[in-house]
Amino acid sequence: MSNQIRAYRDQLGFKQEELGEQAGVTRQTIAAWENGEREPSLVQLSSIARIMGVAVELLQGLELPNSRDPNSFFSSLLFRADEPSALTPTIKQHLIQKVADYAAVEKLLGEIPVSPAKFPLDGYESEVIEDYSKEVRNWLGLGESAPVGDSLSLLESKGLKVLPYPLPAKISGFSACEEDWGCLVVVNSNDVAERQFFTSLHELAHLIFHHKEYRQPPERTKSSDPREKAANHLAGAILLPKNVIRREMRAYRDRWIPDPLLIDIKRRYGVSLRTILIRAEQAGIITKQQSGTQMGVLNKKCGGKDKDLPNSEIPMPQRLTRLERLTYTALLEDEPLTISRAAEILGKKTSEVHQELQTWKQYDVEVSD
Known part of the structure; x- marks a missing residue:
């Protein structure tokens, strides 16, 4: 113990x-x-x-009651990172518990496990991905150019399970799809906000393009793998459509893109500076050579490719998660869920859940009146 x-x-x-x-x-x-x-x-x-x-x-x-073999369950995961071994038995067991709790609350409320529409893609086809990104944005209710904002909340609004979790640094996130529990996206809560946003959409891309592989675990993936390139491209295209990049940067075609402009776009669209440069190249604003050169300068200024320019941080939005909303709804509807069980599911003190439940009840009364 x-x-x-x-x-x-x-x-x-x-x-x-x-x-x-x-x-x-x-x-x-x-x-x-x-x-x-x-x-x-x-x-x-x-x-x-x-x-x-x-x-x-x-x-x-x-072992948890009615638990399943963590190695069996996690064999269906498709990792973004190429270090699945970084998931220790402790992490695996805890994540299985959290997903099982999430699925149990959904079942109480009659929520049906959700999966995004499938669009199988075996290789990397940039124009196909650009075209399909418009359909995904429409599915997310974004239209042609609206900023995505908090993509974690956006995916949850579509019924997907999204779990921020303190993963090892080698793993930005991963996804899983299981028949009884539906689709799950896990993002590393230790990462900065824009990386969590990108990771969630990267994993959404895997769920869309590579759904069949969740039952056939792929070999250890690398950043050069066509599947990873496809997932990265779709995530970038959802965050920054080509029409947005061309509108924002039309005066800088084939010119050096200044840091203040990069930071401004980053803050408004919730995307990393490096993703902006990649999208500028993909939109034909700058060449691949210029993108690489400016990326190298940026990395030097930041002190590493995993760091960013000072004063360019994006705060993580304060929000209620879908799991919190479902849990309190279950308590309000007198479902067979105790406050102590809700506290365990949410990782909160019983007194804190009781206090928050009173706020929910008060709001419910005010709305009814």
Whole structure:
């Protein structure tokens, strides 16, 4: 048990002091539990489980009730990154728990698992992807040029399961499609906002183009893989359609694109500076050579290809997730869901869920009046 508490605490980014404060014990007590010097009571263990959003069984090193083999389930995943081995058994078990909880809440409310329309694409065809991006934008309700904004919320509005989760740095995200649970997109919550947006749409592209591969796990993928290029291109085309790039940059055709313009477009469209340069090349505004040269200069200014220019950050929107909305709706409709179970599903304190439920009830009364 001690190793399991430490494993999940480390994975979810809790410090001993923080966990102890929320659980009502000292840091030394947490350390003693993790070192095997003492054992938490069942009440204390349940409290820790709720705080971290982890099932008590997982902290005890047990299998979840009605659990499935994590290796079997995760064999159907199509990873964006080429390091699937970075998903430890701890991460796998916790993600299975979270997806199972999500599916259980959907079932309570009669929600049908959703999958995007399939458009099989075996290779990389840029013009086909550009054309199809218009259909995807229409499906998302964006029209020809509207900014995507928070793509995580947008995908959730279509009924897809989206889970921000603190993944290892080697993995930006991944997706899965399972018959009973529908489609799932996981994004690395440690990443900056624009990368999470891009990742969610990249995984949407995999669900659209490569749906058949979820039952036939691909070999370890690389960035040069046609499937990855196709997914990257569709994500970029959804975020920044060619007509937007051409309108925004028409005065800079075959010219150096200034940093202030790149930052302005980034903030308005929620897309990284490097994606803007790639889209400018794909739209014919600048050449591939210029795109590469300007990308190299940008990387040098930023101190690395995974960093960005100072003062260009995009704040992550504060929002209710679809899972939160469904969970509170289930509580309001007197579905067989207890507040303690809702707290476990949402990874919140029971008192916090109870307080938020009162706010939902008050709003529901005001709307009814």
